[in-house]
Amino acid sequence: MTLVKEAPVRPAGKRSAAPAAGRRGRRRENLAGYLFMSPWIAGFLLLTAGPMIASLYYAFTSYNLFTPPQWVGLDNFTTMFQDPRWQKSVEVTLKYVVVATPLKLLLALGVALLLAQKRRGQGLYRAAFYMPSLIGASVSVGFVWRALFSDDAVVDRTQKIFGVDVGGWIGNPDYVLYSLVALSIWQFGAPMVIFLAGLKQVPQELYEAAEVDGAGPLRRFWNITLPMISPVLFFNVLLESIHAFQVFGSAYVVSDTRCGPADATLVYTCYLYQKGFKEAQMGFASAMAWTLVIAVALVTAVLFWSQKKWVHYEEAAK
């Protein structure tokens, strides 16, 4: 803004001292800014951008870490698409994303709606519901989960009261993935907080007007709340889907580092890790990583495209 204002004041062909000093000042300011950023920039170049470029190159090579990488063209990708374990990992991951993401968001929204109402001890409730998200990614929670869902443990015993006996989820290939889903749902705190912020932005007048028109709570939710928070919902869907595609820690710990039994929790990143760090097939692992990047980008693109149809942005927003 200041640039536009300054320009016409400057006499043609002759520079006044004041703007020159201003420019020098700005340049210093910029320099200070860059210097402040330099540790981050160095870190980004060395630890993120560099390895990414390297991994893009490795994706087209056969590389076992010890001998120099050998260019193999698209071999890694063709082997990958034909590999039954890779196919299984895609299947497991999609199942996880499709089941875990909506359930987590549903719970987050439900709890956010409850917590949006004014009541005593509101802060405490919010903190309590947010807490699992802070510790959820830790390895110890993975162990706790393993203990909870094992044979004859809490979940199993509770189920038996209702006459359901599966003998523990962890050892059962048909159930174990759902224990991971449960772990993901349990950490609904982050999307909940975002929903809460969204709910607070909905103008009360709308509800009052609807009430006057005789709309019930369900109708108010459907016709006012949901459209009004749809940008926030979109943001949460996007973020949580991306997260779900990258699930690793819980699968690795709950299934005792083997992503099983019978590859039942072989999520994409788990197979990638096995290929890279256990079997030392870094080329293959890199190809897998880039395929994931492309897949997630595609999903994101589809979501962005779809938002025109269901996300409601206020035209008159200031």
Add this chain to the structure above:
Amino acid sequence: MGTSRNVERRTILKVAGASAATIGLGATTACGGDSGSGDGTVTLRYAWWGGEPRTIAIKKSIALFEKKYPKIKIKPEFTDYEAFWEKFQTQASGGNPPDVFQNAVGFLRKYDKRGVLMDLKSQADAGNLSLENFRNGVLANGQVDGKQIGIPVGANTMALVIDLKAFKKAGVEAKFGWTWDEYFDALQTIQDKLKIAGDTGYFSIMYLYDLYLRQNGKAFFTDSDLGFTEDDLTQWWEDGYKRVRSGLVADPKKIEQVKPKSGLSAGLAASEFTWDNFSIRYEGEGESDYGLAPIPTTDGKETGQYLGSLMMSAFSGTKHPKEVAQFISFMVHDPEVGKIMGYDRGILATTEQYDAFKPTDANNKGVAAYEDEVAKAGVLGKITPHPSGADVIEAAFLRIGGEVAQGKTKPADAAKALFSEAKAAFAG
């Protein structure tokens, strides 16, 4: 911004200082690998895998060594088995593996091929390491293509660990020279009388299948390939799955959930095939009494057994080959170390250590008696260093065997999958 020039300059200087400090910090970390010092003291990194008792014993042994060789310091690094090899692979590929480390037969060819392992013969010739007094020819376990790349610290062999109370209650006896049919009959009796499974899941254990193949004139590995056919394995897994379904072998879903405890000590089955020195842990884990029983045979005589061992290997690029050799020699020969270590890594490999350690508890005595008996029976075969990729195949065998047990993969498809994964592993 409204700040004076001086402040700005100071800001810039501060930022520059902070950045420089960050870089400096990185440089300091990078220097951590230096292992020499001004006063001639040498520091060696020694890495192993194993549980807490092993770590305590090894640390005691290290203290003894440092006392005897004050100019050599040992920096210990230890994790569990899985983490050990993942970390080692990364360290080795970066040219920074530990100077000395624990090793096993499945990894010798792999890391020899990649130039990581030191041929310790030259150090033996130089008098820094003694290759004398190894029992029952176990020294050969560390030899590949005429090179000595591993020095055995202990010897062990596969055994059948049984729940003594269960076997007694069912009235079945584990005899030397019994056949597989007799073994499965015994399991049937146990199931009928005690209503528990007989075995924890024998058919996913690569080393047991190796014994079965050896009993039939084959072996799991040749020098560079698998030593059996897809049909052999299909048959093995078909029989195994049949026994899971009939309840002779424990429900894999239950076995999976008691980990890291074993199915045997959790009371899910009455017997389990494993390495004989592992049996020591069951006593602490389970509530019954446990003993070692012979491997079933095909012909009533040959068990296919051999003495395997854990070893110590050295990094080919170490800056201190002499000190490394002295340390290994001390750890495998010193009688005091033998007394401290006991049979944690198998029956002590050298006569000095074997004679020095006299087991007092029933478990250690049992392991010693078992190996004596096996050695006397004259059935011990020779171990062959596994081809590169064996570690990946062992993991695949366990995993795919588990899929068969869970009924998720048909035996024929499973065998096909293993062969396909083995091909990739050998090529890697």
